[in-house]
Amino acid sequence: MFRVLTLVSLAVTLVACSGTTDMGEIRVTRASVDTAGTGSRLRASIRYDFSDSVLDALHHGVPLTVEWDLELRQKRSWLWDGTRRRIQQAATLSFRSLSERYVVTYSLTEQSQVFPSLGSALQALGTVDEPVFLDLKPEDEAPMYLRMRSRLDLASLPPPLQLPALMSSDWRTRSSWFQWPLSPT
């Protein structure tokens, strides 16, 4: 029994200690929702700065899926703020070794874009210009605000990589919430 426990703890330790060279970062640098006109449009810039471990996995054929979440929230006096609407989209970044191109595929439209460099692909990945439906109602009186964040989806990684990714700070990449008030129409 002791030997088995030792093996398990050793395996967990090995997994946890693997790939700790540097830490990546995801940051929402700018976000706004233009509600003028007939519909709303989200414009945001997200900076994806992945760690070497993540990029190493990308260049070894592991596709990276990033998600961004947009929440419309309503302030409440006595309770925590309520989420009126949540919009989530994802895109996958992959590397094609034959053509040495980076491909960004958007899950919503299933359209792909090909980029000759990682920087151009990450910039395209971080540039959000999407129509969004916030379902705003005229009777909404309480002050509302929007917030946005982005993260690397570890569940889409190959299973052997998921547990080490969960235990490694290189992979636990998630931005903090970027919050701004909803401008009155």
Add this chain to the structure above:
Amino acid sequence: MAPQSYLVRGLRQLPLIALLALLLVVLYLAAGATTSESALAANYPWILGASVAALIIILAALVNRLFRLRQRIARQEPGALFTRRLVIVFVALSIPPAIIVFAFSLGFLTRSVESWFNVEVEGALDDALSIGQIYLESQQKVALDLTRQIADDLADRDGEARVRRLGVLVDRYGADELTIFGAGLTILGTSFRQGGDLTLNFPNNWELFLMRDNGFYSGADPTELHVRVLLPLESRAIGSEDAVLQALFPWPERYEGLAQNVEEQYESYGTLAFLRSKLEQSFALVLSLVLLLSVLLAVLLAFSTARRLVRPMGQLSQATHRVAGGDFAQTLPIPAQDDLGFLVQSFNAMTQRLSETSEAAERSRQETEQQRNYLQGLLSRLSSGVISFGDTGELITSNRIAGSILGFPETLDLPAQAAEIRSHCPWLDPLLNAVDGQRGEHVQDWVEEISLERGEQTQILMCRGARLPDSALGQDVQVVVVDDVTNLIQAQREAAWGEVARRMAHEVKNPLTPIQLSAERLRRRYLTTLPEEDAQLLDRCTTTIVNQVQALKHMVNAFSEYARAPQLRLEPLKLSSIVEEVAALYQSGDNQLQVTTHWAADEPNIAADSGRMRQLVHNLIKNAQEAVEEGHLELAFRSALVNRADRPFLALTLEDNGPGIPREIMDRLFEPYATTKPRGTGLGLSIVKKITEEHGGTIRASNSAQRGAAFTVEIPVERREKPRPEEQRSL
């Protein structure tokens, strides 16, 4: 077993079944861990986490059970040691093969993972990819050259002519699409290959940026499988420099499939190589979890199995203890139709048989006890004494009457050795000697009359002995029935004397009167006629005859009185009054006697014939008077209340100051003519005894150490008289 019991047992096993299902899921995930195609792949960490949680739960349950097992062992509960042994056996049986399988599986998986990677394969894939890249680069150069030719062709044209020319050039150069973009990617003209996809394919900003930076852009699009070439289009005709020519050339058809295959294999191999250590770690982790879960489940199963086995065994043990304690009414539920169930079934059959046997034995014991009580009751009520002796002469049993007849002391504990009996009761020597003489296997039944000398009295016993087997003692015992025939013999003598007296009264009394009359007639006739000398002789003879006849008459009357059976007229009377009345007669005259009395307080009446009682007292006083011929007669009367066989008697004791009763006549003192006195008929005490017995009483005589003889007459108290308890004295 009831269906509800099965349901409860099933519910109890539910956590175990859930854990087993989780174990299978982990195994399934481990099998599909190399690919992302598993449906549960996205939840892989959570399932692993659930496995660890299940592991912790099982570990906690195991620690709890081990702790409880330790407490049970400390309390020495039945089955605790068996549970510990079973757990040890389960662990010893499960861990080595599990570890072996774990080690071999880990080694096998590691070697399998290593076998996926091969330097030659890796090199070949790199070479194939390089070839593909080289070919793709050449295609890009060819496409760039072709696009430059197209741009030159279009340089001298503008407007509609240019657009129409695009249609010609598309087919001439084999492009999928030729498009001229203006400022802001406005479409100035486009042409598609005939039969091709008509969807316009825009370049992205980076491609445009590279085109402007380098003067051209030529790159392969892995998604659309074509080569995109971007060239700034100079139009000599329109002078516009913002126009961009985009030409899309398809990958060669044969190359397309090969390149895709090479790329997929290369990327798959690269991914596997990248995940190699992770795969091994993942396998090790999953296998470790499986190993731990298997071992812990085995231990839990050991506990569960032990509990199922121990519960009926514990019940069996407790039931056995109760059976050993004499409680045979034990029936256990049959756990299952297996060996243990067969054992429990046999135990139930055994206890049922034991119970029946015990009940039969109890009935038999009760019957024996009843018979023994009946026999003891019978023996205690027998007028005969019954005693039994063992092989070595020890006294084994004795009934109450035997103790009374033989005079056993109350302190004598049975069984008692012969020597002990002889020391306590020396008068029993003749009896014990007789019993000793009858020992031996050849002796069966015997009858012997034995005389015991108890003080001044002789006790005559009629003993009948027999050898009886005693299964309880495992030996033969000699049972002796003892009858005290002293009174019987006495009664026989008295009956004989009564017959003698009756015959004497009848045969002797009749001729006496003629004899007396004849003698008186001779005297009257010849006394005066005979000479003086003869007359004197006649006078002496006739006087003698008359006197002797008177004496004979007196004696015959006495015998007649002895033989007479008068009709008693019983009436309540105070015996002390009778005594004082008769004694008063003797206190008058010259020969006065001194009488002292000590009567019982609140003396009860007796039912007696006053005349016969007076005669009794008279005879006693007269007997004492005759015994003390010389000197002053002193008589002491006293009375007391005694119990004889639970019946109250008034005991009247008379003590004189005479010489006492000679030992030689003590045994026949109350028989007629049993006298040493010079005077008297020898019938006085016989009549006293007769009157006493007529009233249902007894009389005994003894010699007092200080005074002379002592006679005690015990007469039953009148039944209407209820003596007070404090006045009773049990003798």
